[in-house]
Amino acid sequence: DVKVTQSSRYLVKRTGEKVFLECVQDMDHENMFWYRQDPGLGLRLIYFSYDVKMKEKGDIPEGYSVSREKKERFSLILESASTNQTSMYLCASRLLLGTGGYTFGSGTRLTVV
């Protein structure tokens, strides 16, 4: 089975800090995704990547950036954390072609104080 690993389950950061959320997958998937999940709002796509060094904005990219230097790793960066970025962050990966769905990581619950 594909495994998607997010580096932290829980994080607490201060307002203004630069925050890195790491995601690693072990099955050579081309596509990787970052979502945030908030009560009543469901999952919202922040950024995604088709392949190494490629990135596309999702629905809510403001305040975030991403890095994909290696195929297995997709990092989400909060340039200057704010309290409204307190959320559950979910990473997922998928094969490029075909009809497969995503494999998700366990999520990182980030609290910005």
Add this chain to the structure above:
Amino acid sequence: GDSVTQMEGPVTLSEEAFLTINCTYTATGYPSLFWYVQYPGEGLQLLLKATKADDKGSNKGFEATYRKETTSFHLEKGSVQVSDSAVYFCALTQNSGNTPLVFGKGTRLSVIA
């Protein structure tokens, strides 16, 4: 653009009751359809999928049939258990190109003994 609408929760059922969670979609062409489940404190897991009209996806006693004529993919289970308590997400993706999954907002199910 593509969209998914699923019934609002929360849904509360007694053990062994019949479950239906409605999901309808708007999309061009012939997308693939998915149900994901999220147990408390975890990421999303793929529950079942269907890739073409009239396909039935099934897993762990859950079923959903891809109905092109009604653009629906309702989730059903004949007899729910307490362990089925979770949030359920309906989703779709186009089968060509690097298009992200489009998710519904999720339906929380609570099953009481």
